[in-house]
Amino acid sequence: MTDEIALRKDMERAARAEALVNDDLFKEAFDKLRTEYQAAWLNTAARDTDARERRWQGLKVLEKVEQHLKAAITDGLVARSEIQRLEQMGR
Numbered sequence: 772m773t774d775e776i777a778l779r780k781d782m783e784r785a786a787r788a789e790a791l792v793n794d795d796l797f798k799e800a801f802d803k804l805r806t807e808y809q810a811a812w813l814n815t816a817a818r819d820t821d822a823r824e825r826r827w828q829g830l831k832v833l834e835k836v837e838q839h840l841k842a843a844i845t846d847g848l849v850a851r852s853e854i855q856r857l858e859q860m861g862r
Contacts, residue, residue: 808830812830
């Protein structure tokens with residue numbers, strides 16, 4: 772039964788992650804940050820390595836957050852499939 776509880780938690784997390792990813796304000800925030808970081812990165816002075824590095828790191832953090840949310844969604848899909856399999860087995 773504990774496995775099923777964990778699977779259901781994964782499904783709940785997936786639903787929350789999907790709601791975030793599809794939320795217009797969330798998308799707008801990510802798009803705006805990405806655009807600002809890219810513009811700032813491209814417009815740094817040739818000798819300002821530290822500033823370029825910080826902007827690049829900002830872009831990578833955005834990517835990591837997106838990857839984390841997408842992984843949660845994928846985990847939820849796997850969990851849903853596993854629950855259906857368990858139900859078909861009569862459990």
